[in-house]
Amino acid sequence: MTKNYFSSDFKLGILGGGQLGKMLLYETRKFDIYTRVMDASSEAPCRIACNEFIQGDLLDFESVYNFGKDVDLLTIEIENVNVEALEKLEEEGITVYPQPRVLRTIQNKARQKLFYVDHNLPTAPFSRFAYSSEIRESIAHGGLSFPFVWKSAQFGYDGKGVKVVRSEKDLENLPNVECIAEELIDFENELAVIVARNADGEEKAYPVVEMEFHPEANQVEYVICPARIPDAVARKAQDVALKVSRELHHVGLLAVEMFQTRDNEILINEMAPRPHNSGHYSIEASYTNQFEQHIRAILNLPLGNTESKVAGIMVNLVGAEGYTGNVVYENIDEILQLDGVVPHIYGKKETRPFRKMGHVTIVNQDVDKAREIAETVKKKIRVISN
Structure with a gap:
C-alpha cells in the first residue's frame, strides 16, 4: 500500500532553493506534500512556495545534517551539497534520493568519466x-x-x-x-535525454532533445523537443541514457547530455541527477513534466507518461551583458502576443551578465514553426537592469 504523502504529516526535504526547487514546488503544492527547503540565500526563489524555509550552507556538514534529521525523505535540486552529511543521514534511516553514492560519483567529473569507462559506456x-x-x-x-x-x-x-x-x-x-x-569532439549535435527511475526499478525515458548553445557563454540558448535527428539516432541516444541509469541504480531523475558525432555515434558528455534545464519544455509540452516525474520517482509512485503532446522549445532568459542590478524584463508584453509562448520568471531580483533569470517555452504542433517563434522571442526579450 502506498504511504500517504498527501495532506499528511510526511515531510519532504529539498536541498537547494533555486529555480529548479521552485518548479519542483509547483508539483508538491499540486499534491499538497509538506516541504522543507534549505538554501544559502535569504532571497532564494523557493522561500515563498515551501512550507518551511531554512537558510544554511549546502556544503556545511552540520547544516545539512541538522536539516535532514527533521524530514522523512531528502532530495536535491543541485548536486553540490555535503555528501558526508547525506551518508550519515542515510545510515541513520533517512531516505535520501538520489542516493549519496550517486552524488559522490557525479559531483566529480573525473570520477564520472571513470564510471563510464568502467561500465562500458561511450564517452570521449x-x-x-x-x-x-x-x-x-x-x-x-x-x-x-x-x-x-x-x-x-x-x-x-x-x-x-x-x-x-x-x-x-x-x-x-x-x-x-x-x-x-x-x-575535443567534432560533433553534429548536442543532445540530452532525461530518464526517470523509482525504487522499484520502473524506468522511463523522455524524448531526445537537441540543444543549441551560445558560442561565448557556453550556455544553452535553445532546447528543442523533439530533436531534429533520424529515428535510429534518437533510439540509440535513449538506449545509452537508459543504460547509464541502470548502471548507476539511481532513484529520481537523471539528465544525460550527449554528443551525436558526424558518423551518428553517441558519446556521453556528462550527467546530472536531478531535474534539468534540458527538461523545462516538459512543463507545457509533456503529459508528465520532469518535476512531477521526479516527485513520483523519489516517492516510489508509478511513473507518468513521458511523451510530448506538442513540440516544445525552451529559450533561456539570461542577464544581458553590461547590466548588473535590479532586474527589468523588457518586451514581455510583446512576446505574450505570440501563440504558444509561456514565460517563466525565476524570482531572482538581481541580474548580472549571463545569469539564468528565467526561461520561455514555445509550444506548437510543428517543431519548425516553434523554432521560428523562439527566434523572435530571443530577439525581442531582454533581461536588463534599471
Whole structure:
C-alpha cells in the first residue's frame, strides 16, 4: 500500500532553493506534500512556495545534517551539497534520493568519466590530472595534444569550469585544480535525454532533445523537443541514457547530455541527477513534466507518461551583458502576443551578465514553426537592469 504523502504529516526535504526547487514546488503544492527547503540565500526563489524555509550552507556538514534529521525523505535540486552529511543521514534511516553514492560519483567529473569507462559506456577519450599545472608536462612529453577541452573536476556548471584549449596561451590563468582534459569532439549535435527511475526499478525515458548553445557563454540558448535527428539516432541516444541509469541504480531523475558525432555515434558528455534545464519544455509540452516525474520517482509512485503532446522549445532568459542590478524584463508584453509562448520568471531580483533569470517555452504542433517563434522571442526579450 502506498504511504500517504498527501495532506499528511510526511515531510519532504529539498536541498537547494533555486529555480529548479521552485518548479519542483509547483508539483508538491499540486499534491499538497509538506516541504522543507534549505538554501544559502535569504532571497532564494523557493522561500515563498515551501512550507518551511531554512537558510544554511549546502556544503556545511552540520547544516545539512541538522536539516535532514527533521524530514522523512531528502532530495536535491543541485548536486553540490555535503555528501558526508547525506551518508550519515542515510545510515541513520533517512531516505535520501538520489542516493549519496550517486552524488559522490557525479559531483566529480573525473570520477564520472571513470564510471563510464568502467561500465562500458561511450564517452570521449580523456586524461585526468591532480592539478592543471601537470597538463604542460603531459603536452611536452606527447601525452596530450591540442586541441582539447579542460574541465575542472569539481564545482563546474553552466559553462563555468570548462575551457576549450587550442594553444599554450589558453593554458594561462587556468585554476590549478583537479581536472580532466578531454578530446575535443567534432560533433553534429548536442543532445540530452532525461530518464526517470523509482525504487522499484520502473524506468522511463523522455524524448531526445537537441540543444543549441551560445558560442561565448557556453550556455544553452535553445532546447528543442523533439530533436531534429533520424529515428535510429534518437533510439540509440535513449538506449545509452537508459543504460547509464541502470548502471548507476539511481532513484529520481537523471539528465544525460550527449554528443551525436558526424558518423551518428553517441558519446556521453556528462550527467546530472536531478531535474534539468534540458527538461523545462516538459512543463507545457509533456503529459508528465520532469518535476512531477521526479516527485513520483523519489516517492516510489508509478511513473507518468513521458511523451510530448506538442513540440516544445525552451529559450533561456539570461542577464544581458553590461547590466548588473535590479532586474527589468523588457518586451514581455510583446512576446505574450505570440501563440504558444509561456514565460517563466525565476524570482531572482538581481541580474548580472549571463545569469539564468528565467526561461520561455514555445509550444506548437510543428517543431519548425516553434523554432521560428523562439527566434523572435530571443530577439525581442531582454533581461536588463534599471
